[in-house]
Amino acid sequence: MEPSQSKSRKERSFRERRSTVDTVSQLWDAMVVGAGPAGCAAAYDLAAAGQSVLLLDKHDFPRPKACAGGLTMKAVRALRYSIDPVVRQVMRRVQLEGADSLHPDPLSTVLQSREPICVMTVRAELDEFCLRKTIAAGACFRRISPVRQIVRSGDDVHLLTDGALYRARFLIGADGASGQVRRLCADGSWFSRGFALEVKTAMPKDGSGLIFDFAGVSNGYAWIFPKGDHLNVGVYSPSSTAGVTRSRLLGYVKARLGTDAVDHVVGQYLGIGAGCCQAEDVQPDLRDRVFLVGDAGGFVDPLTGEGIYGALLSGQAAAAAVLSETRGAGAAEEAFASYLADYRHTLRFSSRAAAAFYANPARGFRAMRFPLVRRTLVRTYTHGLNVKSLAMRIALSHC
Numbered sequence: 334m335e336p337s338q339s340k341s342r343k344e345r346s347f348r349e350r351r352s353t354v355d356t357v358s359q360l361w362d363a364m365v366v367g368a369g370p371a372g373c374a375a376a377y378d379l380a381a382a383g384q385s386v387l388l389l390d391k392h393d394f395p396r397p398k399a400c401a402g403g404l405t406m407k408a409v410r411a412l413r414y415s416i417d418p419v420v421r422q423v424m425r426r427v428q429l430e431g432a433d434s435l436h437p438d439p440l441s442t443v444l445q446s447r448e449p450i451c452v453m454t455v456r457a458e459l460d461e462f463c464l465r466k467t468i469a470a471g472a473c474f475r476r477i478s479p480v481r482q483i484v485r486s487g488d489d490v491h492l493l494t495d496g497a498l499y500r501a502r503f504l505i506g507a508d509g510a511s512g513q514v515r516r517l518c519a520d521g522s523w524f525s526r527g528f529a530l531e532v533k534t535a536m537p538k539d540g541s542g543l544i545f546d547f548a549g550v551s552n553g554y555a556w557i558f559p560k561g562d563h564l565n566v567g568v569y570s571p572s573s574t575a576g577v578t579r580s581r582l583l584g585y586v587k588a589r590l591g592t593d594a595v596d597h598v599v600g601q602y603l604g605i606g607a608g609c610c611q612a613e614d615v616q617p618d619l620r621d622r623v624f625l626v627g628d629a630g631g632f633v634d635p636l637t638g639e640g641i642y643g644a645l646l647s648g649q650a651a652a653a654a655v656l657s658e659t660r661g662a663g664a665a666e667e668a669f670a671s672y673l674a675d676y677r678h679t680l681r682f683s684s685r686a687a688a689a690f691y692a693n694p695a696r697g698f699r700a701m702r703f704p705l706v707r708r709t710l711v712r713t714y715t716h717g718l719n720v721k722s723l724a725m726r727i728a729l730s731h732c
């Protein structure tokens with residue numbers, strides 16, 4: 334079909350649907366679809382800067398969210414407010430486990446630091462806390478029914494649901510890895526999905542540390558995260574669901590913790606691919622008005638499965654881009670690309686690292702036994718030293 338035919342068909346179906354809506358919303362400076370970490374990060378900065386912001390989600394909060402709720406210190410620092418009230422544990426020690434055909438016994442190494450490495454939260458609690466902060470900053474929150482259509486109208490964007498039409502100058506898509514905004518606005522050829530499953534189980538009497546087990550799943554890892562009164566145990570793979578199954582997870586819990594008393598298994602996709610995404614991947618008529626952030630924009634780190642940091646960073650970048658155009662400091666589209674260029678570079682690097690590591694975890698695990706490699710891991714993954722700065726430090730240390 335010719336592009337002009339498809340455009341006029343889209344306009345016709347929009348006019349038909351629009352005629353059935355009950356509510357037409359005011360014109361907002363920005364609307365944000367999805368009130369997880371990415372959406373709240375964007376809405377918070379916009380509201381705090383005095384913009385009118387409509388934050389939309391298909392759920393009321395608190396709502397459950399499959400997530401181990403671990404925040405690295407770079408994520409904690411990226412937040413605009415303290416999350417101390419919802420931190421369950423602060424971790425200074427992380428145990429890494431693996432298998433190596435050259436060694437009969439399982440291998441284990443420890444990342445340890447005087448400074449915290451990460452903090453443990455429960456996602457339903459964290460997300461409700463962040464939403465409250467965002468509403469207190471001035472954002473207006475509304476629950477919506479499914480998003481049906483998104484179109485450009487003059488300088489504005491219109492979003493149609495069953496029953497309502499919302500209008501804003503900018504739209505930020507933060508509705509997660511399976512969300513609608515990307516499907517409606519972008520060519521998703523750059524987008525891929527990881528997968529993770531988790532369960533909640535009782536804390537053993539003698540307690541437990543934080544463990545990543547690279548022998549627990551093929552092409553991924555298993556984790557055990559302590560949350561004060563319980564453990565969150567899960568399995569992750571960046572590229573396929575093959576090793577990440579309910580029976581694999583339950584078998585792992587039984588083998589490691591000797592129990593089959595678990596809460597129900599929950600799983601979700603993770604959005605990967607921002608390293609390969611260009612602004613041109615959003616369709617031409619929406620490119621300067623719609624920004625995809627968090628899992629919706631593929632901002633999960635494929636090597637580790639960490640997505641909260643990418644969600645915060647990209648959400649804040651979208652807010653800064655909108656503010657840049659509003660204040661006459663440059664087009665939002667260009668500002669968004671420029672704010673995220675370094676992180677997209679880091680994600681590209683991470684994608685190559687994930688392919689090499691998961692193809693032969695024993696080799697990668699052997700490398701992790703060198704203190705320099707472990708220190709580098711903590712600096713990059715925990716504290717956010719990006720690939721360019723890391724390369725610069727290595728070069729300087731050889732001068």
Ligand SMILES: Cc1cc2nc3c(=O)[nH]c(=O)nc-3n(C[C@H](O)[C@H](O)[C@H](O)COP(=O)(O)OP(=O)(O)OC[C@H]3O[C@@H](n4cnc5c(N)ncnc54)[C@H](O)[C@@H]3O)c2cc1C
Nearest residue numbers: 367369370371390391400401402403508509627628640641
């Ligand atoms: C099992 C598991 C464990 C994980 N553990 C960690 C971890 O320990 N640390 C870490 O950093 N990352 C972890 N991740 C990744 C992390 O959960 C995500 O990267 C992060 O939640 C992304 O935030 P987001 O705001 O982009 O999306 P989400 O948190 O998914 O939020 C999207 C929001 O959009 C809403 N929504 C969806 N569709 C619509 C719609 N059509 N209309 C309106 N609203 C909609 C949803 O209700 C939701 O509130 C894990 C993921 C999984 C699956």
